[in-house]
Amino acid sequence: MTGGIAAYKAAYFIRTLIKNGAQVRVAMTKAAANFITPMTLQTLSRHRVYTDETLIYDDEIVPHIELADWSEIAIVIPATANIIAKIANGIADDFVTSTLLASACPKFVVPAMNEKMLTNKATQRNMERLQADGIHILEPEMGFLAEGYDGKGRLPATEVIFKWLTQKMLQEKTSAGRDLKGKRVLITAGKTIEIIDPVRYITNRSTGKMGYALAQIASERGAEVTLISGPTNLLPPIDVNFIAVKTTAEMAEQVKRYFEKMDIVIMAAAVADYRVEKPATQKIKKNSPNLELKLVKNIDILKSLGQLKTKQFLVGFAAETQNLLENATKKMREKNVDLLVANDVSRQDIGFGSDQNEVTFLRPENKPLLIRKNSKKEIAVQLFDCIDSMERR
Ligand SMILES: Cc1cc2nc3c(=O)[nH]c(=O)nc-3n(C[C@H](O)[C@H](O)[C@H](O)COP(=O)(O)O)c2cc1C
Numbered sequence: 193m194t195g196g197i198a199a200y201k202a203a204y205f206i207r208t209l210i211k212n213g214a215q216v217r218v219a220m221t222k223a224a225a226n227f228i229t230p231m232t233l234q235t236l237s238r239h240r241v242y243t244d245e246t247l248i249y250d251d252e253i254v255p256h257i258e259l260a261d262w263s264e265i266a267i268v269i270p271a272t273a274n275i276i277a278k279i280a281n282g283i284a285d286d287f288v289t290s291t292l293l294a295s296a297c298p299k300f301v302v303p304a305m306n307e308k309m310l311t312n313k314a315t316q317r318n319m320e321r322l323q324a325d326g327i328h329i330l331e332p333e334m335g336f337l338a339e340g341y342d343g344k345g346r347l348p349a350t351e352v353i354f355k356w357l358t359q360k361m362l363q364e365k366t367s368a369g370r371d372l373k374g375k376r377v378l379i380t381a382g383k384t385i386e387i388i389d390p391v392r393y394i395t396n397r398s399t400g401k402m403g404y405a406l407a408q409i410a411s412e413r414g415a416e417v418t419l420i421s422g423p424t425n426l427l428p429p430i431d432v433n434f435i436a437v438k439t440t441a442e443m444a445e446q447v448k449r450y451f452e453k454m455d456i457v458i459m460a461a462a463v464a465d466y467r468v469e470k471p472a473t474q475k476i477k478k479n480s481p482n483l484e485l486k487l488v489k490n491i492d493i494l495k496s497l498g499q500l501k502t503k504q505f506l507v508g509f510a511a512e513t514q515n516l517l518e519n520a521t522k523k524m525r526e527k528n529v530d531l532l533v534a535n536d537v538s539r540q541d542i543g544f545g546s547d548q549n550e551v552t553f554l555r556p557e558n559k560p561l562l563i564r565k566n567s568k569k570e571i572a573v574q575l576f577d578c579i580d581s582m583e584r585r
Contacts, residue, residue: 193233194288195223197338198270198304198347203228205269205350206236212354217242217259219288221275244287256287260295261558265361268292270304270347273315279327280318296581298364299327302353307343328360371580373414378454379407380447380461380493382422384440388485389472397544398462400424402509402568406458407432409572415456420446422461440464440490447493451500456579458507459494460533466490498528505579507531513538517552517560524554531555531579541565553578 193202209216218233219242230241242255268275268288275288279301284290292299301322309315310332319329330353335346347353381403385393400421407419408429417432420443428434437443440463451457466487476483494508508529510520513536520534532554537544550565553575563574 193218193220193224193228194268194270194272194275195221195225195227196270196272196304196347197227199224199227201304201347201350202269203232203236205353206233208350208354210237217262219243219259219291221286221288223272223274242287242291256290257294260291260297263291263295263297265298265300265357266292266295267300267302267357269300269302269353271301273303273305273309273312273318276301276303276315276318276322280321280325296584298361300330300357300360301327302330302347303332303345304347305332305345306337306339307345310345330356370414372410372456372576375415375455376418376453377410377415377456377458378418378420378447378450379403379410379458380420380443380463381407382424382426382461384422384443384461384463385438386440386464386467386490387471388468389474389476391475394464394466394468396462396464398422399545400426400461401545401547402549402571403458403460404429405568405572406460406575409569409576410456413576418450418454420450420461422463440467440493444491444493444496447497451497451504454504456505456507457497457501458509458575459497460507460509462509462511463493464490465492492527494527494529501528505530505583507533507575507579509533509535511535511537511544517554520552520554524556530582531575533575534560555582 193199206216206218216237217239218237220230220233222244225243230243234241242259278289279292282293284293322329330348332344333346333348334344335342337343337345382400383396383398385395387393403421404426407417411417411429411431419428419432420435420437422437422443435446437446443461443463467490469486469488497506506529508527510523510532512519512534516534516536520532524532534552534554535549547567548565549568549571551563551571553561553563563571
């Protein structure tokens with residue numbers, strides 16, 4: 193909220209948002225606090241208000257980054273000529289402008305000002321710049337201005353602003369709906385198996401559901417998808433380039449073949465880390481009381497990609513049964529991935545075989561992001577949203 197006479201009307205808008213189920217955080221400029229008190233907005237939004245004065249930076253929290261990351265949309269209401277000029281030029285000299293500059297979410301600006309300020313060439317130029325940067329602007333209305341005469345510059349009625357906002361959000365969603373168009377996405381899924389003899393093998397409990405959900409969502413969002421999968425009981429999504437493999441070595445070979453041309457690479461398969469050194473060519477007979485199998489280490493596919501990567505956005509999965517975040521953070525660093533999905537496979541209700549999962553996204557320069565228990569499809573949606581917002585920065 194910025195320092196215009198229409199600030200009191202914006203208070204009604206906050207109520208409308210909340211009535212419609214939104215969670216609202218208010219950040220206001222110093223000038224805005226001359227028009228309406230933080231106390232009023234705190235009561236309406238049911239949360240403390242962010243102002244330059246109340247800002248406390250500690251070791252843990254940098255409030256403008258925290259708020260920027262938390263927000264799914266940002267709306268400036270009322271927007272002064274001053275803030276429009278600042279946003280247009282990337283100025284970040286207070287809490288509101290710093291937060292806006294740090295946020296990657298869709299932005300909406302509702303200007304309200306005197307007609308002379310509005311029609312000034314500088315303001316018009318700045319508004320055009322905002323639109324060119326993909327920020328939505330609602331045209332102010334004609335009507336009786338605070339200065340006591342009719343003119344253009346009034347803040348539209350709350351219902352008009354709300355309708356405009358929801359329509360634009362829908363538009364954002366539909367265009368975001370094909371946000372992976374033109375991207376090449378490589379996904380590995382399922383388990384790999386390592387041969388012991390012609391009838392026996394070693395494997396793990398992965399079913400491939402997470403990787404297949406990722407392939408389906410990427411394909412629905414317009415990507416050209418290559419899915420390299422170990423044996424599963426699942427049908428591959430239509431419209432993907434499907435490659436079936438069995439062993440880790442086969443998977444590594446196929447991944448290497450495709451890697452260079454890819455934009456996003458997601459290693460969701462649970463590969464066997466070891467293979468039998470010398471698989472028997474004939475079925476092993478049960479003659480002796482003990483049988484020893486010598487296992488040797490397989491190639492670490494994720495690590496080798498971390499070393500190879502140039503433009504590719506690389507995502508790894510870490511299935512852990514203990515010290516989830518600690519082990520996964522270590523893995524993220526060692527493997528040089530851009531995002532690691534940490535997965536607690538000791539829980540019965542999620543993970544292997546389940547349609548649901550609860551994961552944490554770890555990113556090198558960001559706080560861990562917990563994705564609460566949800567369907568694997570929804571986790572896939574959130575993963576691509578997260579990749580999208582990281583790539584936009
Ligand atoms: C009584 C009064 C009313 C004002 N109303 C507006 C307004 O409606 N729109 C606007 O753009 N500026 C208005 N201003 C000017 C802004 O308050 C001023 O440009 C301020 O620096 C804006 O700061 P901010 O953008 O950081 O909130 C008004 C100023 C005063 C003193």
